[in-house]
Amino acid sequence: MTITILVDADACPVKEEIYRVAERFKAPPHDVHVRVVSNSPFRVPVSERVKRVVVSDGFDAADDWIAENADARSVVVTGDILLAERCLRAGARVLKHNGEEFNAASIGGAIATRAIMEDLRAGMDGVGGGPPPFSKADRSRFLQALDRVLVAMR
Numbered sequence: 001m002t003i004t005i006l007v008d009a010d011a012c013p014v015k016e017e018i019y020r021v022a023e024r025f026k027a028p029p030h031d032v033h034v035r036v037v038s039n040s041p042f043r044v045p046v047s048e049r050v051k052r053v054v055v056s057d058g059f060d061a062a063d064d065w066i067a068e069n070a071d072a073r074s075v076v077v078t079g080d081i082l083l084a085e086r087c088l089r090a091g092a093r094v095l096k097h098n099g100e101e102f103n104a105a106s107i108g109g110a111i112a113t114r115a116i117m118e119d120l121r122a123g124m125d126g127v128g129g130g131p132p133p134f135s136k137a138d139r140s141r142f143l144q145a146l147d148r149v150l151v152a153m154r
Contacts, residue, residue, distance in 0.1 A: 001073060002031045003153050005146075006066045006092075008078035009038040013134045014097050014142050018077060019045050021146050025154075032150060035069070037062045075149055093149050097134065099141030101149070 003025070005018055012018075018034055025032035026049065036044050037053045039062055044052045055061040063083045070076055072091035078084055084094045084102040094102040 002033055003150060004069075004074050005032060005034045006070060006074055006076045006087075007034060007036045008062060008066060008076070008080055008083060009036045009042055010040075010062065011079065012077060012097060014077065014139060015042070015044075017139065017143050018146065019047075019050060021143065021150065022049055023047075025150050037066050073153070075146070075153070077146075093153065095142065095145055095149065097142055098138040099143075099145035101145060 005022060007015060007018060009015060015036065022032045022034045031049065034044075034050045035053050036042055036050065037055065039055060039057045041054055042052060044050050053065060055065050063080060063086070066076060066078070066083060067086040067090065070087040070090040070092035074087070074090075074092040076084070076087040076092045076094045077097065078087075078094065079096055081102075084096075087094050088102060088104060096102065
């Protein structure tokens with residue numbers, strides 16, 4: 001049965017890694033397909049298994065498409081906590097770009113932390129940080145996590 005990796009592509013720093021891992025998991029009956037979802041076209045490899053999905057530029061259109069297409073045979077790659085929650089409810093496995101896996105036990109805390117940080121940023125009159133820079137170690141952890149999840153799903 002096919003496994004589909006749904007990529008929230010607009011801010012995804014690990015697209016190339018996803019393509020490489022999917023290429024390794026191409027043996028039927030457990031093929032891995034990739035859907036790169038965004039509001040604007042991205043270049044994707046020429047492959048039967050990798051498809052670009054361009055949605056409207058409406059607010060959360062990419063998130064809505066991903067959530068509507070996520071199921072128990074999906075791995076969703078996103079840094080968006082609210083999208084992660086929607087996909088978990090649909091039965092999907094969800095990975096952040098740094099390899100951290102969202103799950104039923106962690107999503108509530110992640111949502112609460114997001115709300116607290118949003119309130120703190122609002123009170124700082126536009127002053128704020130952001131996530132730390134994406135590192136080689138993050139990329140490596142992501143590759144390991146994606147491989148682990150795909151092996152478990154097969």
